[in-house]
Amino acid sequence: MSIATARVGSNIAFIKYWGVADETLNIPLSNSISMTLADAHTTTTVAWDDTGVLERDVFVLDGATQSTARSQRLTRHLDILRDLAGVEWRAWVTSENNFPTASGIASSASGFAALTVAGCAALGLELDATRLSAIARRSSGSASRSLFGGFVEWAQGDSDETSVAFPLHGPEHWDLWDVVAVVSGEEKKLSSAGGHLLAKTSPLLDGRIAQVDGWLAEVRAAIAERDLHRLGPVIELDALAMHSVMMTSTPSLLYWQPGTLEILQAVRRWREEDGLAVYFTIDAGPNVHLICEAETALEVETRLGSLRSVERIITSRPGPGPQLLDEHLI
Ligand code: ADP
Numbered sequence: 499m500s501i502a503t504a505r506v507g508s509n510i511a512f513i514k515y516w517g518v519a520d521e522t523l524n525i526p527l528s529n530s531i532s533m534t535l536a537d538a539h540t541t542t543t544v545a546w547d548d549t550g551v552l553e554r555d556v557f558v559l560d561g562a563t564q565s566t567a568r569s570q571r572l573t574r575h576l577d578i579l580r581d582l583a584g585v586e587w588r589a590w591v592t593s594e595n596n597f598p599t600a601s602g603i604a605s606s607a608s609g610f611a612a613l614t615v616a617g618c619a620a621l622g623l624e625l626d627a628t629r630l631s632a633i634a635r636r637s638s639g640s641a642s643r644s645l646f647g648g649f650v651e652w653a654q655g656d657s658d659e660t661s662v663a664f665p666l667h668g669p670e671h672w673d674l675w676d677v678v679a680v681v682s683g684e685e686k687k688l689s690s691a692g693g694h695l696l697a698k699t700s701p702l703l704d705g706r707i708a709q710v711d712g713w714l715a716e717v718r719a720a721i722a723e724r725d726l727h728r729l730g731p732v733i734e735l736d737a738l739a740m741h742s743v744m745m746t747s748t749p750s751l752l753y754w755q756p757g758t759l760e761i762l763q764a765v766r767r768w769r770e771e772d773g774l775a776v777y778f779t780i781d782a783g784p785n786v787h788l789i790c791e792a793e794t795a796l797e798v799e800t801r802l803g804s805l806r807s808v809e810r811i812i813t814s815r816p817g818p819g820p821q822l823l824d825e826h827l828i
Contacts, residue, residue, distance in 0.1 A: 501545040502822060503543040504615035505540070509604055529711075534817045539596055540596075542593040589620075593609060610634050635661060647669045648666070681807045696748070700744075716728065717733065
């Protein structure tokens with residue numbers, strides 16, 4: 499049995515990935531920029547059955563054995579690894595997310611990045627982070643960015659060689675925190691992978707894509723200068739632009755809950771009335787990510803704790819790239 503275990507941080511996008519230019523290769527419509535998270539991560543063990551006895555891949559996620567239907571996306575990803583290594587072995591995969599799955603905290607990003615790193619390591623494939631980023635991208639676009647720590651950009655590109663992530667700055671560059679207000683830990687009804695395919699039905703998509711290069715430049719500069727008041731307005735604008743595209747797709751994707759809006763209003767009130775340096779962003783889900791510097795995080799957590807709709811708070815610092823662990827989950 500060839501076995502390996504990887505731990506990979508999720509990431510929060512400051513300029514989002516939404517919509518695909520090429521469905522087969524999973525090429526996005528623009529670049530995107532994110533921060534890899536230290537404290538919201540996936541740990542995955544992949545054990546390949548080199549005896550050839552196992553008939554199909556077995557996937558256990560957060561302690562529950564997944565049905566064949568729920569394992570399909572994983573099996574398709576393992577097929578890519580099997581092709582690369584020239585083997586037909588099936589695998590036992592056990593994975594744990596230390597945060598709610600499929601609710602807008604990018605479990606698919608850390609999940610598919612961890613699967614790629616552990617799966618390739620267990621096969622003895624020695625691939626650099628750029629190559630691993632391209633492989634992870636095939637099953638989850640945002641997974642391409644979790645192959646690097648700190649502040650990361652994913653180049654749109656047009657092929658496996660060019661549509662890859664690259665690091666902008668390491669995690670030590672800026673002590674920027676992501677305080678996630680969980681208003682619902684429930685699984686969303688339509689996965690992000692399904693949502694990307696609807697983006698082109700929105701009349702607002704072209705408007706967002708026309709603006710995004712300017713926003714990317716602004717975010718790169720703000721991160722380089724560690725300037726939260728330059729970063730914040732752009733990330734709020736892009737999150738609202740992405741959700742406008744989602745809401746105006748056919749069928750319409752309305753990820754927000756009443757609690758989502760309560761938090762957006764509160765963040766703006768705290769900033770405008772009390773001068774608290776905090777900005778929001780929202781991924782494909784109802785939960786709100788509050789971005790602030792380390793010294794403000796405790797105050798943000800305390801204020802969130804007093805809002806009725808907040809079920810749980812997950813706080814994370816910028817994190818490292820993937821790590822291989824000696825202890826396995828199987
Ligand atoms: P999220 O906002 O959490 O990324 P998505 O709908 O985009 O939600 O992705 C959720 C899907 O990602 C799950 O249904 C599952 O297919 C996959 N996924 C989540 N966690 C893992 C994991 N640890 N390992 C493999 N795949 C995972």
